[in-house]
Amino acid sequence: xxxxxxxxxxxxxxxxxxxxxxxxxxxxxxxxxxxxxxxxxxxxxxxxxxxxxxxxxxxxxxxxxxxxxxxxxxxxxxxxxxxxxxxxxxxxxxxxxxxxxxxxxxxxxxxxxxxxxxxxxxxxxxxxxxxxxxxxxxxxxxxxxxxxxxxxxxxxxxxxxxxxxxxxxxxxxxxxxxxxxxxxxxxxxxxxxxxxxxxxxxxxxxxxxxxxxxxxxxxxxxxxxxxxxxxxxxxxxxxxxxxxxxxxxxxxxxxxxxxxxxxxxxxxxxxxxxxxxxxxxxxxxxxxxxxxxxxxxxxxxxxxxxxxxxxxxxxxxxxxxxxxxxxx
Numbered sequence: 001x002x003x004x005x006x007x008x009x010x011x012x013x014x015x016x017x018x019x020x021x022x023x024x025x026x027x028x029x030x031x032x033x034x035x036x037x038x039x040x041x042x043x044x045x046x047x048x049x050x051x052x053x054x055x056x057x058x059x060x061x062x063x064x065x066x067x068x069x070x071x072x073x074x075x076x077x078x079x080x081x082x083x084x085x086x087x088x089x090x091x092x093x094x095x096x097x098x099x100x101x102x103x104x105x106x107x108x109x110x111x112x113x114x115x116x117x118x119x120x121x122x123x124x125x126x127x128x129x130x131x132x133x134x135x136x137x138x139x140x141x142x143x144x145x146x147x148x149x150x151x152x153x154x155x156x157x158x159x160x161x162x163x164x165x166x167x168x169x170x171x172x173x174x175x176x177x178x179x180x181x182x183x184x185x186x187x188x189x190x191x192x193x194x195x196x197x198x199x200x201x202x203x204x205x206x207x208x209x210x211x212x213x214x215x216x217x218x219x220x221x222x223x224x225x226x227x228x229x230x231x232x233x234x235x236x237x238x239x240x241x242x243x244x245x246x247x248x249x250x251x252x253x254x255x256x257x258x259x260x261x262x263x264x265x266x267x268x269x270x271x272x273x274x275x276x277x278x279x280x281x282x283x284x285x286x287x288x289x290x291x292x293x294x295x296x297x298x299x300x301x302x303x304x305x306x307x308x309x310x311x312x313x314x315x316x317x318x319x320x321x322x323x324x325x326x327x328x
Contacts, residue, residue, distance in 0.1 A: 103127060103225050106192050116143050116191045119233030121151075121226050122263075123199075126270050128222035135216075136271025136300050138261070139199060139226050142236075151199075152176045153187065154260070155206060156271070156300040157216045164211045169295070170302045173206035173214060189223075199224040235264055247325050250315030254326065257308055258316070261300065266326050272300065276323045288317050 102125055123139035137155030154172040177187040180199065189199040203220040205213045235255060243249040255264060261272045268274035280288070292313050295303040308316070319326055 103198065103223065106196050106198070106225070115194060116147060116149075116197065117194050117228040118143055118145055120229055120236050121197065122229045122232050123269065124225045124227050126222055126224050128220075132218065132221070134220050134222065134271070136261075136269065137220070138269040138272070139224050141197070141199075141226060143228075148178075149180075150176070150178050151187070153201060153203065153206075155203070155216070155220065157206065157214060159217060160208075160214050164208050164214055167208050167211050168214070169300055171209040172300075173208050173216075175201075175203055175206050195228040197226045199226050231264055235259075246315045246318050247322065249312060250317075250319030251325060253308060253312035253316050254319055257304065257312075266320075266323070275320060276326065280320060285317050288320065289313055292316065 119142075121139075121141040121143060123137075126134065126137075128134050135156050135158050137153060139151065139153050141149055141151035143149045153175040155175075156168060157173055160168050160173075175186055177185065180187070180189040180191070180197065182188065186203045186205075187199060187201055189197060191197045200223050201220055203216050205215055207213055241248075241252075243252045254266070258266075258275070262268055262275050266275035273279070283291075291301060292304055292308060294305075295301045
């Protein structure tokens with residue numbers, strides 16, 4: 001078992017403003033590098049070496065706490081890097097075809113708006129303000145009895161500080177919300193009927209796990225059509241089964257690793273391609289395997305490495321060759 005060096009848990013010494021201002025940027029960068037290294041180690045371990053996991057969990061938590069402390073001292077969002085050079089740009093998406101017409105065609109139901117369907121709601125189409133493009137993103141909302149809800153917008157900003165780029169690719173950048181009615185917040189809107197909601201967004205910053213807030217430039221401004229999804233609800237509620245056939249293994253691995261971005265049926269999201277498509281059909285098995293393992297440069301496709309086992313990779317490829325199993 002790999003020996004973990006002892007960690008010096010001395011309390012932070014008080015700093016005057018000038019000293020803090022001088023060292024905070026460097027410490028933030030070190031925290032981000034540490035978090036990125038943790039992510040790399042997690043990918044390599046693939047949950048097989050339990051001996052190092054407490055070490056990873058501890059340092060992940062430490063990075064978050066220290067980032068929060070530094071953010072509080074500076075009076076700025078945690079880990080915000082001033083004048084940082086831009087990372088490689090991610091692709092942007094054009095307005096969803098027909099989004100404006102689909103939103104305009106919604107049938108208002110005041111009674112239904114007061115009683116939204118309990119379960120998981122998923123973004124369908126996005127209409128940006130004006131003709132602006134926007135980064136790949138999606139919306140997920142979980143609605144409980146009585147209308148209580150929690151939601152998140154997961155997006156992949158076009159430019160991020162270089163030290164946060166790997167973390168954004170792996171985890172996305174999140175804006176969480178618990179209501180559509182809070183005034184003056186980045187997320188608002190209303191339930192139009194029992195299964196449709198209009199979600200207005202004006203996002204200037206988002207939070208990256210293990211890093212902190214990053215600026216979204218230009219801000220994402222527009223309106224989402226978000227709908228209740230019976231498929232997503234049943235998947236979230238379904239008890240975990242023991243997969244036995246290669247297609248079952250592929251289906252379960254797809255839902256665990258791929259559906260967050262590509263959707264549970266592989267139909268994609270704004271800015272994120274569908275996997276049930278002629279483009280993917282034209283790829284060889286080796287090409288798909290390489291994309292799963294090594295990701296794709298300058299896109300939001302992460303490096304999964306050994307996080308997905310070889311058996312799971314081959315099963316996902318088999319599933320993509322048999323799309324009816326994913327769509328049924």
